[in-house]
Each structure stands twice: as C-alpha cells, then as structure tokens.
Amino acid sequence: MTDIPVSTGADIFITKFSSYIDLSEQEQQIIEEFTRSSMTFDENQDIILESEKSSSAYLLQSGWAIRYKVVPDGGRQIISFLLPGDIFGFQESLFELSDDSVQALTPVTVHRIPAEKIAEICDNYTNLSLALTWARAREHAILTEHIVRLGRRNAYERLGHLLLELLHRLQLVDKAGQSDYFLPLTQEVLADTLGLSIVHVNRTLRKLRNDHMIELDPKTRRLRILDQEALSDVTGYDQSYLGQKEQPASSIQDAIGPK
Amino acid sequence: MTDIPVSTGADIFITKFSSYIDLSEQEQQIIEEFTRSSMTFDENQDIILESEKSSSAYLLQSGWAIRYKVVPDGGRQIISFLLPGDIFGFQESLFELSDDSVQALTPVTVHRIPAEKIAEICDNYTNLSLALTWARAREHAILTEHIVRLGRRNAYERLGHLLLELLHRLQLVDKAGQSDYFLPLTQEVLADTLGLSIVHVNRTLRKLRNDHMIELDPKTRRLRILDQEALSDVTGYDQSYLGQKEQPASSIQDAIGPK
DNA sequence: GCTGCGCATTTACATAGGTTACTCCTGATC
DNA sequence: GATCAGGAGTAACCTATGTAAATGCGCAGC
Secondary structure, eight states: OOOOOOSSTHHHHHHHHHTTOOOOHHHHHHHHHHTTSOEEEOTTOBOOOSSOOSOOEEEEEESOEEEEEEOTTSOEEEEEEEOTTOEESSSGGGSSOOOOEEEESSOEEEEEEOHHHHHHHHHHOHHHHHHHHHHHHHHHHHHHHHHHHHHHOOHHHHHHHHHHHHHHHHHHTTOSOSSEEEOOOOHHHHHHHHTOOHHHHHHHHHHHHHTTSEEEETTTTEEEESOHHHHHHHHTOOGGGGOOOSSOOOOHHHHHSOO | OOOOOOSSTHHHHHHHHHTTOOOOHHHHHHHHHHHTSOEEEOTTOBOOOSSOOSOOEEEEEESOEEEEEEOTTSOEEEEEEEOTTOEESSSGGGSSOOOOEEEESSOEEEEEEOHHHHHHHHHHOHHHHHHHHHHHHHHHHHHHHHHHHHHHOOHHHHHHHHHHHHHHHHHHTTOSOSSEEEOOOOHHHHHHHHTOOHHHHHHHHHHHHHTTSEEEETTTTEEEESOHHHHHHHHTOOGGGGOOOSSOOOOHHHHHSOO
C-alpha cells in the first residue's frame, strides 16, 4: 500500500505498456497528464462506476481492487483482481451489460480518463490506442485462464496457480520481488475468487506450506513462493497468457522498501 | 445446421446489432460485402487462427463452435460457445496472448474480415465500430457470467443457467423458438463447459427432466425449456447481461423449419 | 445382418470439498 | 485492562461430485 513515491505516477503505466509497445514522447506526456489528478478510495469502499454511466476509464495507480458479482443466495464471486498499472472501466461501463461492482481491497488511488479523451486517443495516437487494445486482450486472456482454473483444476492447483499469476502481474509493475510480494487478501477473498469455502482455502494453504511451496505470514501478509518451477508444474501454470517476458529483472526498488 | 436460406447472410448480423444500434445503409452494405464470400468447416474441424496471426476477424454465419483450452493432464475446458451472428478473433489473435483454440461442433460457415478492413471500419464508420465495441463488451459480460457459474453454482444451477443463456442468445438471431432450440451438444461437451464429469451431467440432466424443467430428446437434439421463470429462479439466471430485450418475438420462421 | 463405435444411461463406490462449530490470537475501543 | 470483532486455524461430520465399469441403443460400413 505504501508506495515509494516515484517521479510521477505515470511511470508505472509506461513501464507496463513498454513490455508490449514503445510509446512516443507525446504519448507518454498524455499519460503524465492523466496522472496529475487522482481520486482515492478507502479499504472496502466501492469504486463507483454505476452512478456515472459515462464510460470513463480509470488507471489504477496503487492498491488492490476487485471486480465481483453477487449471486441470489448471497454468495459473492470475485471475477478479477485490479492491480497497480491496470486500466479498467473502459468498455464495461459503456453499456447496460454486466452489472458487476468494483471494490477497493486496500486504500486505492486511481486516475480518471474521461470518455472524450479515450475517443481522442483512439483517433489520434496509434501506439497508445494499440496499448489499450493490448490491455483489453490481456484482460480477456486473464479471464479465460480464470475460467480454466475454476473449471478444470482442484483446490490445490487453483490456489497455486492464482498465487503465481499475481506474482507475475505484480512483477511487471515492480510491485514484487523475484519470488515474494505483499498479498493483502484474506482467506475469505481467496475463497470467493476460487469458488471454494474459507475452510478449504485454509486447509489448502496449509498443504502448500507443508509441501514447502510457499511461505505466508498472516501477520505481515508477505507471500514467498519457494519453488516457482515446481509450483508451476503441479498447478499447470504457464505464464504466457500474461504476455510478458519470463522473470522481469528484480529491482533495487525491491530491496529498499515494502511494495 | 440446415439454415433456411435468407436473402444474404448479412441479415443475421444486422438483426443482431440492431438490438443495440441502428446501422446506416452504407454500413449494412459493408456487412453484405463481407458475407459474399465464406469458408466452411466440418464438424470437429479446427478453425484456424494459429497459423495466421494476422488478426483478421470472423463472422459466424451458421453452425456452432467452441473456444477451448487444454490443461496439462489432458482435460479440456470450454471457454465459450460461438453461435450464429457472433464475431470472433478480432482481438485475441492480435497478440501472442491466450493460446486457445476454436473448433467447429457442427458444420460451420464463416466470413473473414481482413485486419485492414477492421481498422478502416474503426476509423470511418461510427455506428459499426460502436457495434464492434458492443460485441466485445457483450462477450466480456458472457465470460464474466461463466466465471460466476463455475465458481458459485452447483451442477443443477450451472446446467440450467447455461441452457437459458443459449436459448436467449439463439433467440436474438432467430435460431430458437419461444422456448426450444436445437442443441448440438454431447454430454461430454456440456461437462467440459461446466467443469463437471460426464456422468454427473447425465445425472443432472435427468433431474432437470424429472423436475419438469426441460425436455430433451437425445435423438433429435431438440431442447425445450418448460418453465423459464421457474428455471431462472432456481438457477439464479438474469438475462440482463446479454443486453437484449426480454422475449424477442418468436418468428414464423420457427414454424417452418429446423433451426 | 454382423460388427464396431459413439453416445447415453446406470450402478456402486471413492473422495474432494462444504458445513458447523469451536478455539485462539490480535488489535481496536471503551 | 475488559470487551469485542475479524480473521486464522482445526476437527468432526456430511454431501455433491468424481471414477470405474458395465449395459444398451442406433447408426455407419462391410
């Protein structure tokens, strides 16, 4: 949650996109512009999209959020995690489709991009608009993989697979070390994500610990994956759907502060 | 599979989009143009996307297809169904992301839209390009609902929910009656879609039949949903994510031939 | 009119995961 | 420093769903 202040918040997005495409000076300027103003949300606060159906988009600067739906019997299914560097709301909100909600899991800061700006970008900035398309396709791939996770893997595989995905997504935006990161999720959140009960998440987490796959301190919420290759193997994880290089360089940043 | 020949194949797409947006004469012409040539695929044949990474899109004119992924242990998870009127391949194929496959379940005919054409459309035709965005958002909503289905519903609810979704999606393109349609799916396909075993799909189908929720003749493959309201209730189904009006008019077409 | 194959169906049995209920810990509040 | 609430951890028990194996049926090929 506590970010090391970077020159401007734009870096995170530029870094992320640069894994796929290089933006021009001018395009980077545009992003900088957006990051000048921001909104913040508290833990557990709903991030409003409902009220304003005007189809703006949001850049997530820091913190974790979730997209989720509730089912009639009161259950909740978490659809996806929104992590720093993610962009959201730029397609769903346009239509009356998909009545899901977005909620902050930790304190969150976002930058708003008005609908007109998006249209302008699409019309005039090739690379940036391609980056948007890439982000959409990536989100699509992540949803697809979540479906496979839920449909065809057991609890152990689901958990391990998710923890690996989060590691690699966070690494892309320099929010994780080589093999560890801050995981601000309760077991209830994990359960609602993976279609399991809390009790079984607990059991499974214990098993992962006993198998020396992970270390997780419930106090500090620091997760360390002890053997990525072994865990990838047993969970059937293949990071290629995230569209990033293997093992992004761990950064000095990791040594100097919590992420 | 055997479609009543319509003037040109374009109708189906125009009808579908018209549920959201009205296309200009010229835009309708463009669609007509695409539908002049087509490719066909046999049952069980893979519909190639892999080989040509050139990011063309495809309009599905007739037949059923699936997007799926295989997991290391040999299992298969079906991500989504592609039905007549659907457009696919216009975002996934651009990138190296998401190594899923598309396969025909029945004989299928598609129309190809070259990448350049898509770009041209986005630049010059407001409504048509909005229709594309809408189609993307709708697909996103359907994936989201599939995640909820897999994560938070039991076998009975999953099956009923899916059968309702298919009914309503088919109705939008006049391929279903008020409450029945041709369902070319084996129980294995249903199992691979819903994250269940074949045996349990069989059990659950029987239960739906015994409860007088559905009628399904394995010979003719005709499915009839006997009480949509009751079934929607027990399965927690709410069609709003499909973005179409309730109960599209049943058509005369339904009376004169198989769909 | 056999033969074989794909698919639906059923039974018996095994197990992953759900449910309930309780304990323990820690940190916030009064 | 007592009380309370949220979260982790555990145990006992229950059930939805998976697995294995066998049967029957209809259709295609010979």
